[in-house]
Amino acid sequence: MNVKFSFLSSSCIASLLFIIPLLCVTDIALAQTTQLNTPQLQGMDNFRDLAGIDTAYSTSHNGVMRPGVFYRSNAITPVGNDLSVMEKLNIGTVIDLRTDAEIATTPDTLSPNTSYYHVDIIGNQNSVVTLNYGSLNKDQINSMMQQTERNFVTDPYARSGFGNELKILANADSAALFHCTAGKDRTGWTAAVLQSLAGVDKQDIESNYLQTNKYTASRINATVAKLPTSMQESYRTIMSVDQSWLEAGLDQVAQTYGTMDNYLKQGLGLDQATIYVLRGKMVRYLTLPGQENFKGNAASGANLLNALQGTALSGAYTNYNYYLQSAIDQGSLNGLEMRVGGQVYADAASYLLRQPSKMNDMLMPLTTGREMKKGETAFWMQGLSNYLSTDARKGFNSSNEYTGGTVFGLTHRFNQKLSVNGGVGYNYGNVNSNGGRVTTNSGFVTLGGNYAFRGLDNSGAWIRAQANIGYVNYQSERQLGNGFGTTNGNTSGAYYSGRTMAGWLFKAQSFTIDPSVGIQVTSLHLGRVREKGSELALNMSKYDKIQPSLVANMDINFDPLHSGQWSFMPGVTLGYERILNNASVNQYGTIYGVGVRQYSAFNSPNIYKAGARLTAKRGQWSFNISADYYGAGLNSHGVNGMLGTTLNF
Known part of the structure; x- marks a missing residue:
């Protein structure tokens, strides 16, 4: 099985299926525990906020994921008022990770002012119809999908695509959505990489990855029920996700690059500034290094630097964002807290x-x-x-x-x-x-x-x-x-x-x-x-x-x-x-x-x-x-x- 074939098998099956409702997270005030209240859409069942499920994830360095920044989904096939709900969520950038063939079968339906980007991750050399999932058993599918996730890390074409995707996300000036066909493999890997970059705990990343099984359960059950008994286990497996698939991709990152940071820089071609912009967009740090110990003007200066995370200086290619993210990594504000307030x-x-x-x-x-x-x-x-x-x-x-x-x-x-x-x-x-x-x-x-x-x-x-x-x-x-x-x-x-x-x-x-x-x-x-x-x-x-x-x-x-x-x-x-x-x-x-x-x-x-x-x-x-x-x-x-x-x- 070649690399392209593996990618197609992990993502394209959703083109044979229909789409039903999902949960979506609204942007609310940030606090140490941020509740995520999700409006239900009618046309996409695997649409959700990258920040978390019921509450925003905590991150390393006392951070918390910001709601309403990045969304993940399956193909954009809105029903009813779905588009107006997406507009209220300020989604102005959409990145489509599918092949040309997938897009031709089910094109996205978007609002007129949406910026649309097509970033093919797996290429257009194969067709979904060439793969007979009914001929594969559960173990074979799991093995195939584990290899698919590993290929996301090693294949040059895939790495180029993921790198371009993350650069687009970094430059988005509004909320952004990324998706493939089923919203689980190419999209799931993107989500895991972003959450890892943000400092989300591995257990939360894996739990979030597995939420696809919950969000799409109704559709999967309805589809599998129409299939012959001999095919049900295979199709249920390929339509879902398994923790071992994600672990295979993460293991490959460790084997090939040593760390996720090296994968981002060497594998995907991101520079430090872009990594910091993405992290600044996704994470709000509740306290800055040493902030709890500062007194007087230093405390006021640190409070100012902290509060500027809520302005246009944060999560952008600015000196402030680069400084702050670097300070987080170094564990020191480098004395700026004593000068910034004047x-x-x-x-x-x-x-x-x-x-x-x-x-x-x-x-x-x-x-x-x-x-x-x-x-x-x-x-x-x-x-x-x-x-x-x-x-x-x-x-x-x-x-x-x-x-x-x-x-x-x-x-x-x-x-x-x-x-x-x-x-x-x-x-x-x-x-x-x-x-x-x-x-x-x-x-x-x-x-x-x-x-x-x-x-x-x-x-x-x-x-x-x-x-x-x-x-x-x-x-x-x-x-x-x-x-x-x-x-x-x-x-x-x-x-x-x-x-x-x-x-x-x-x-x-x-x-x-x-x-x-x-x-x-x-x-x-x-x-x-x-x-x-x-x-x-x-x-x-x-x-x-x-x-x-x-x-x-x-x-x-x-x-x-x-x-x-x-x-x-x-x-x-x-x-x-x-x-x-x-x-x-x-x-x-x-x-x-x-x-x-x-x-x-x-x-x-x-x-x-x-x-x-x-x-x-x-x-x-x-x-x-x-x-x-x-x-x-x-x-x-x-x-x-x-x-x-x-x-x-």
Whole structure:
């Protein structure tokens, strides 16, 4: 018996038979146990969902088969409303595995918009009528069918056909159906290969294979009853399936290729991407590698990567699908869970909310109006630079912030008790977090005033108010890695900030102590960011937040030390700031409609400051330099540096 003859004997007998109803699985919501409710068709009795029978099969790596992706059947001979039911199942691709002769005898009846593919598995060299099944006994038929399944693995013509079939299934943009004449041998082997590729347990694969006997029992019984007794056993055997047939094919895979993966690649000519597309179409993984152990932003990122299985990125020739399937095989998300959500956006918002307070701290020594004459004006210019690093913690990336800027302004002393100030400035900011970077360019205006009840230079109580208004131009870049490239985005925004302080100046013989307390309020508004450049580009929502904080400072200034025409005045500053609402800033974004929320690395409400400064004065000119330590909690540490000059006139 040659190979072609064996294939024909396994599949073509159904052309002599009539077709009756079957069960079909509808697409329902996926859960750990997915119930499959099957509408009954009238024209095909071996039509069913590849995902399972009553419930969707579980797969390796904690996956579950997706309903409504691939269907298997015998020849498409619909009766009644069968076609409308198939349309509701979104079946838009049909692959016919029969020979030309079989198709000529019973052509498919399809809806007009169906994409039809003919992929002959066994060739057209023989006719079903040349085989007399009545002359074969049960053992002979079983032996023949076992060889048929083995030939599916070894015959080049069959392997080419099965390979083409799987490639068509991978490229289908809707639910797809594959079938032969009886829907049991060529179709059954296809189903077993796909389920094996998906990671379905071998016992479930074999059980699914044997369901043909249940689905077609009524037709088989009716047909066999019309035959002579001597032929009944042979025809019942060939019209059914036997577990030994499938086992023979699977054994041949092991003998010839070692593994099913090698059969798919070496035997059927599939590349890894196509295998991953097929698996992505068929399987939804309930958890991803390590997901149950992730915390914080990492957990949110992993949840996002998991949820993207429900989008067009999954089960297609996309970077996401290849990455995810590879991660499943490797047992690791390779750190993408820490980058995909865009923590850097939350870090940048946190940074921008804290900058006005730093600016007010910097401006305070320049704008008090002390040691100025009545009616005198001081022009000042100040350059600043600061750096803050926040350590990583479980589930959160570390973050680094850098600022450089310049401020120009005037302070005018009206009288003994009152001074006012105003200025304009520019800040450049850079926030980095695990491959993500946000750069900001900010221009701002500041206005304020000081009033001392006993005089600006005298011991006693004083009050101060300062307001800042700024515009922010904002660019982002995130290097995602894992084949996803780099995203880029931009937006603009504004901030409004105000601080009121009350203090008491104590003047001693050789130094002054100037404690103060107050409240700082900053309101930040950022527009939406629409990233480009990657499948995992985020659409970030606009951001609005008002952040109030309590501020306490202690300035200690020592009397000047004189050297020639120069005088030098040292001083130290201690400060504390308490953020009154949640210090951990969060930002929300979406990818393909799936949301993710990320929190800033900076999360401490307690901010500490300590620094020293030196002012050198000669005539109407003075020069100042200062350096401060800036820390928050146990994880955030940084320094501020300032250098400036003042001209009184």
